[in-house]
Amino acid sequence: MPRQDDLESDSRPGPPQSQVLIKPPLPTLASSRSSRENSIEVQLPPLISGTLITAFSAAVADALGNELITYYYLPDERIKINLDMVVERIISDFVKNIWDELFEFYQASNAEHGNQVTRLFEGPIRQIILILYGPEVSRCILERIGPGLSRRPLTWTDTARGVDPSLALQLICGYWHRNFASRSPGGNPDDIARSIGSRLLSGESFRTLVSKFKKTLYTPHLVQVHLMESTIWEVTLKRRQRPPTDGFHLFQFRFEFDASQRFFSPGNPSDSGIKEIPVITGTAEECGWATVRDYTLGYWPRTGGVVLEYLEKAMVEARQSHLEGRSYTAMSFWESSNPSEAALYPGLRLLHFEIEPGAIRVTVSAWVQPMIDVLQQLAWTCAALSSSPVPDGVVECRTRISSWEYDHDLVRVNLGLLHKTAPEAGTVSWLRQNGGAVISSGFPVGEQST
DSSP states (O other), X not given: OOOHHHHHOOOSOOXXXXXXXXXXXXXXXXXXXXXXXXXXXXXXXXXXXXXXHHHHHHHHHHHTTXXXXXXXXXXXXXXXXXXXXXXXXXXXHHHHHHHHHHHHHHHHHOTTOHHHHHHHHHTHHHHHHHHHHSTHHHHHXXXXXXXXXXXXXXXXXXXXXXXXXHHHHHHHHHHHHHHOGGGOOOSOHHHHHHHHHHHHTTSHHHHHHHHHHHHHHXXXXXXXXXHHHHHHHHHHHHOSSOOOTTSOEEEEEEEEOOOHHHXXXXXXXXXXXXXXXXXXXXXXXXXXXXXXXXXXXXXXXXXXXXXXXXXXXXXXXXXXXXXXXXXXXXXXXXXXXXHHHHHHSTTEEXXXXXXXXXXXXXXXXXXXXXXXXXXXXXXXXXXXXXOOSOTTSEEEEEEEEEEEEEETTEEEEEEEXXXXXXXXXXXXXXXXXXXXXXXXXXXXXXXXXX
C-alpha cells in the first residue's frame, strides 16, 4: 500500500485539498475535451510508451506460462481469424477494471489527499490506461502466445524491448513528474510507480485478465465463434462499394447440408421440427448436449429465436414435400415490417430460408453484429444437425468458408462442413456408446464465453 506521504511530500503549492474524491471518467474518446491538459492523447515519448506495452505483454505471457495457443492455426481456411479484435476486447475489459481497482485502492489509503489523487489519475494513471488501450498491445501479446497470428503491422514498440514492468512504470511516473510539474501528483515518482505496479500486475483485475485469456484462447471451444465473426468483418471491409447508409448489409449464406438422410425418413424424431432435437457441442474429449432450442436461446438470445423458428418452418415444409414424393425445395420468409417485431430484433430486417437438395440457402439483411450472430448460429446448427459419414464412429464437425463473391449490394458466401473422425482414445465413454454421433466443434460448452 502506498504511504500517504508518497503523495503529499511535494512542496509545490496547489489548490486546496478536497476531502471528497470523485472518480474521474475512464479516459476514452467519449471523454475528450478541448483542453490540452485533459487531452486523450498519449503525452509520453514513443519509446517510454513502448516499454510499458512490451513489458506488460511479457507479464501477461509469463502469467500464462508462455504457453502457445495452437487451435487458431488453420491453414485450410480462406479467412484468417482476427485475434487482435478478440485480444482488444479482453484488454478493454481489463483497463476498465484496473481503473476502478486503482481508484478504490488510492481512495481507501489517501482519502484526505484528494487533490494529489486526482492529479495521479489525470496524469500517470491516465497515460498508462491510454497506452494499454492502444492497438499495439494486441500484437505484442499475440507475438508471444501465438506468433504470426496478429494482423497488426510491426511498429516502434519493437525497439522498446528488455525493460521489466516495474522499470517501465518508473519511466512513466518519472517523466511525468519532471516534464509536467504543474500537473504532477508530487511525492516520490518511484514509490508511486511501485504502488501502481502492485495493483496493475498482481491485483484482482490482472488475475481476471489471465483467466479470461485462458478461457477465450486456450481451448478449442471458441474457434468457430471467432472465425464466423472474422468472416463477416473481413468480407464487409473488403468490398469496394460504399457501405449502406442505413447500416443494413445484405448477405446470402449457402451451406452444404444434406437433410434427406437424417430428417426425411418416416418415423424420424424430427417429425415435430428441429427445436427439441438433442445435439452435441464441443470435442470428443469435452462436450455437452442440449436441445437445439435451449442452446440457441442460451448463446444467441438477440436473434436466435426468430432464426430458429423460420429455419424450422422451411425444414418442416421440405420434409413434407419429400414424403409426398415431390421435390423438397422449400422456403420461409420473415421481415421486420411489424414495428413490434422490429423492436424485438433490433438490427435484423430480413430472413429468407431456402431448403434444396444438398444445401440450405439463407439471405439476411442486418447490421454487422446481428449478422455475426446469425452466421454463428447457422454454422453451429448445420454442424450439429449434419449426418455422420461414419455410422459406427464419432465425428467432430466444423463449418468452413469455401468462397465468397460480391454481386452489387449482395454478398454471397459459400460454406461447407468438414467432418473429422474422433480418435477412440480420449473420447468420453457415453459418446463411444452412441454410434454415428456428430459433435459441433468450435462452440462453447457449458457457461457462455465471448
